[in-house]
Amino acid sequence: MASTFETVADIIADTCDIERDKITPESHAINDLGIDSLDFLDIAFAIDKSFAIKMPLEQWTREVNDGKVSTEEYFVLGNLCKHIDLLVAAKPA
């Protein structure tokens, strides 16, 4: 079974036409990979479907805009995957 990161990296490569080898857990989706907000919505849609979750993008955006967390918290892929794992774990059985 593919890891969360492998699944997310494949989604990003497919959605944004980025070479898979350039996508690492340390990559920042915006600063390193150049993903814009519209592409990120497509990525979020694919992640929601793949993991059967609903990523709280609006809440995360508010937290970043309010200065409560840095963009690294949600846009560095390793961190994003940790949040995805938490959402998956929190799903009702």
Place this chain on the structure above:
Amino acid sequence: MILEYFQMVDRIVALDRKAGTIRTSCQVPTQSPVFVGHFPGFPRLPGALMIETMAQTGGWLVLAQLKFAKMPFLTRVESAKLRRFVEPGETLDGAATLTHDGSGFAVIESVISTGGQKVASAEIRYVVGPFPNDTIRAAMVFKAREIGFPEDCLHAE
């Protein structure tokens, strides 16, 4: 429909917020300035306006889901198929189903048909955000009431 004003949906026939479905009725006008150019001597509804009709049908559904707290804006049309010409005077039946209620975005599948025959279909995605201003929100609430939008979907809880 008033094509030149981009008013595509005449009436909401059914809207089931819980099921995430909507059906609309859209009467193609017999005459419109649009038909002067599209096409001379062969008036047909432009494919772009078929897509707009599907997007607006789905848009009313998303507005119902949001209870008018936010507004959907078209961001992506996926797998669009325009299957046949639509002539002036035809009645289009719109239908849309919410397939994904994301955080800050929504995805629907939409179809328009006439006489039971599928005319066009597409997956349509929207980003969902605040109304740009009070004027547009008021105009949309007015239009919603005009076309039979359920009153209980007009106000956020």
